[in-house]
Amino acid sequence: MLLLINIAYGYEPVQPIPVKVDYDREKAELGKLLFHDPILAKDNRTSCSYCHDLYKKCGTDHRPVSKGFHDRKGKVNAPTVFNVAFNFRFFWDGRAKTLKEQILGPIQSPVEMNMKIEEVEARLNKHPEYRKLFKKVYGADRITFDLVADAIVEFEKALITPNSKFDRYLRGEVQLTEEELEGYKLFKKLGCISCHNGINLGGNSFQKIGVIKQYPWHPYYPDRYRITKNEFDKNVYRVPVLRNIDCTYPYFHDGSVKTLEEAVQLMALYNLGFRLSKDQLSKIIAFLKTLRGELPKILKEK
Ligand code: HEC
Ligand code: HEC
Numbered sequence: 001m002l003l004l005i006n007i008a009y010g011y012e013p014v015q016p017i018p019v020k021v022d023y024d025r026e027k028a029e030l031g032k033l034l035f036h037d038p039i040l041a042k043d044n045r046t047s048c049s050y051c052h053d054l055y056k057k058c059g060t061d062h063r064p065v066s067k068g069f070h071d072r073k074g075k076v077n078a079p080t081v082f083n084v085a086f087n088f089r090f091f092w093d094g095r096a097k098t099l100k101e102q103i104l105g106p107i108q109s110p111v112e113m114n115m116k117i118e119e120v121e122a123r124l125n126k127h128p129e130y131r132k133l134f135k136k137v138y139g140a141d142r143i144t145f146d147l148v149a150d151a152i153v154e155f156e157k158a159l160i161t162p163n164s165k166f167d168r169y170l171r172g173e174v175q176l177t178e179e180e181l182e183g184y185k186l187f188k189k190l191g192c193i194s195c196h197n198g199i200n201l202g203g204n205s206f207q208k209i210g211v212i213k214q215y216p217w218h219p220y221y222p223d224r225y226r227i228t229k230n231e232f233d234k235n236v237y238r239v240p241v242l243r244n245i246d247c248t249y250p251y252f253h254d255g256s257v258k259t260l261e262e263a264v265q266l267m268a269l270y271n272l273g274f275r276l277s278k279d280q281l282s283k284i285i286a287f288l289k290t291l292r293g294e295l296p297k298i299l300k301e302k
Contacts, residue, residue: 012170013188013193013197013198014166014170014193014197014198014199014201015170015198015199016162016166016167016170016171016199017083017086017160017161017162017163017164017167017199017243017293018160018162019162019163020162021085021157021158021160022157023154023157023158024154026136026137027137027138027150027151027154027155028151028154028155028157028158028298029155029298030133030134030137030151030154030155031151031152031153031154031155031156032155032298033133034048034148034151034152034155035047035048035049035052035054035152035155036048036049038050039123039124039127040107040113040115040120040148041068041069041112041113041114041115042069042113042114042115042119043069043070043114046068046069046112046113046114048081048106048152050068051066051067051068051078051106051112052078052080052081054081054082054159054296054299055295055299057247057248058080058082058244058247058248059080059081059082059084059159059244059248060077060078060079060080060247060248060249061078062249062250063077063078063250063255064077064250064254064255064256065077065254065255066078066111066112068106068109068111068112068113068114069109069110069111069112069113069114072110072111073111074109074111074112075220075222075254076092076222076253076254076255077250077251077252077253077254077255079092079240079241079248080241080243080244080248081156081159082159082160082161082241082243082244082293082296083159083160083161083199083200083203083241083243083293084099084156084159084203084241085099085156085157085159085160086198086199086200086203086204087200087203087204087238087241088203088204088205088238089206089238090102090238091105091222091238092222092223092237092238092240092253093222093223093224093226093227093237093238094206094224094227094237094238095226095227099153099156099157100149100150100153103148103149103152103153104117104149107120117145120145120148121142121143121144121145121148124143124148125142125143130143131143134147137151138150155298158296158297158298159296159298159299160293160296161243161244161292161293161294161295161296162293162294163293163294164243164290164291164292164293164294165180165290165292166184166287166290166291167293169290176287176290177286179282179283179286180283180286180287180289180290181287182283182287183283183284183285183286183287183288184287186280186283186284186287187284187287190268190272190276190280191271191272192267192272192284195207195239195271196239196242200241200242200243201241201242201243201291202239202240202241202242203238203239203240203241204239205238205239206224206233206236206237206238206239207236207237207239208235208236208237208271209235209237209252209267209270209271210235210270210271211270211271211272212270212271212272212273213269213270213273214270215235215270217234217235221234221235221253221254222237222253223235223236223237223253224236224237237253242288242291243291243293244291244292244293245260245288245291246260246288246289246291246292247292251263252266260285260288261281261285264276264281264284264285264288265281
């Protein structure tokens, strides 16, 4: 029986999050400290965790758009950093190819941490505790930004949320309720799956909002057009991740959508060309709620 189920999930367009991933524990622990430390920010307040709250907000800030350095407002919604290592590009416009490259973004952004690389290095090198830690973990006499980024990336790799009800279903360990299962079937049948697939049900391709019905466009949108200047790329984004989606509100690149119900209806309208019935909507929502995983182990360990 188990064997049959395992073979079946081999053909599913969604794969479970691995229960365990490889990362260097010592580096990740150092990265965890840095991620939560406002020493990396000019105003000594805006740590990574200020906008990516790992314990209470599933790696987001629950604001429509982020507030950073001295409460300066950005223009975009903060995506979750949970399961981020499975994404193929980073940021809404996909401009960063690696997680290491990504980190330069918030550190230097005037609306986020507003720091210079040299300033980060200078501050950390004056800090006896960090000097000791970098010496111990990396054998380094001088702390460089490259090592800082390396440690944070190692921590990010550990931010997986395995064992959601849906993953346990894929592994043949539990049943879904009828409503949840119907929701998953609709998700595949209606075509959501064509853009939201893979481990993160997203994060692995660039796709458009407005495939069927045109979605409004503004020059400040963080879409692929910003990078390519190709008309075709207006309103094209790196597809957002649907893991833990009931907990990563508000939605869309500008955080303009408050509820999951509304986000799903807008998707159906703009990308599939119709409105979902109440029954279809509640089934899809029930399915999406099964994507909530466990808190990453590294957050529970001291
Ligand atoms: C002021 C709020 C703020 C701070 C501070 C901040 N971030 Fe972010 N983060 C954001 C926003 C907003 C985005 C989306 C930006 C975009 O797409 O242009 C983002 C995107 C990301 C992404 C990309 C996720 C994905 O799937 O594409 C990662 C990873 C990330 N941040 C990690 C970090 C790390 C590490 C730090 C600290 C060095 C940090 N952030 C500091 C708000 C913040
Ligand atoms: C053609 C590709 C495509 C299809 C089909 C599609 N989506 Fe999306 N989805 C996207 C893109 C791109 C975004 C980002 C939109 C934005 O931020 O402006 C998105 C955003 C979302 C969001 C909000 C995520 C967040 O964190 O902000 C949810 C929820 C969602 N989609 C669910 C669905 C569901 C359910 C369906 C089927 C009814 C569906 N999508 C169909 C591409 C698609």
